[in-house]
Amino acid sequence: MSDSATNTLVLLSGWGCDARLWQALDDHWPAGLEVMTPDWPGYGARTALADPASLEALADAMVDDLPPDAIWVGWSLGGLLAAALLDRLPTPRALVLLGMGERFPHPEGVSPTALARFRQAFRRDPVATHAHFMRWQLGGEPSPRAAHRRLRTLLGDEINADAATLAAGLAHLAEIDNTRRLATPPCPVHRLAGEDDPLLAPTVRERADYRLPGAGHCPPISQPMRLTRALAAIAVAPTRSLAEASLETMP
Incomplete structure (x- = not known):
């Protein structure tokens, strides 16, 4: 890893998954990158916020974990939250939405109605609903069962997150809309998506700067090498589109 802060990536996990998810990438990083994987408040051993729904409190808690000289990489809910923090924290070198x-919510992806039903199910039975989501999000991977086994190996079977934090995360998924914020972003924004992501509408996948082949919603599990090489290309040239970058070395 490099001493240079200009080659720092901060990886941010999504709903229901703590930072151990990123261990799937450990064997694939090229030399010269510094990779940080902080947990969100309420995940892992990190203390939950008094008000998990407050983006202002979240920004205060994450200010040291999201330095402006780094590239923020947010997966799923992590991307939604990272984008929402752009106008609450010093601007990063770039933002990656994975x-x-x-x-x-999207009428051609996970509809508002489907998300509302999921939130109701979580209120009734958080443990069963979380376990269902862990399997459901892997439906677009080439081998969902193998991907689920890998995820369980990394994260275990227990929910390693605060229940109030998880509930607030579902509310954020339902309510945060970064459309205006990302229409004129303060930094370069790169959009990556699994080619077969079942949680994204087809039109959202098609707008991605790079679609990871052989991947669904969880490329860290199914395509760690392709993902690390794409992120490394962004780290080297954050103002350059992945569509223009040289990715010939990617298998």
Whole structure:
């Protein structure tokens, strides 16, 4: 890893998954990158916020974990939250949205009605609903069962997150809309998506700067090498589109 802060990536996990998810990438990073994987408040051993729904409190808690000389990489809910923090924290070198658009609910993807039903199910039975989501999000991977086994190996079977934080995360998924914020972003924004992501509408996947082949919603699990090389290309030239970058070395 490099001493240069200009080659720093901060990886931010999505709903229901703590930072151990990123261990799937450990064997694939090229030399010269510094990779940080902080947990969100309420995940892992990190203390939950008194008000998990407050973006202002979230910004205060994450200010040291999201330095302006780094590239923020947010997966799923992590991308939605990272984009929402752009106008609450010093501007990063670039933002990468992995498996996330400007907002989450979409009539051709996960509809507002489907998300509302999921939130109701979580209120009734958080443990069963979380376990269902862990399997459901992997439906677009080439081998969903193998991907689920890998995810369980990394994260275990227990929910390693605060229940109030998880509930607030579902509210964020339902309510945060970064459309205006990302229409004129303060930094370069790169959009990556799995080619077969079942949680994204087809039009959202098609607008991605790079679609990861052989991947669904969870490329860290199914395509760690392709993902690390795409992120490394962004780290080297954050103002350059991945569509223009040289990715010939990607298998």
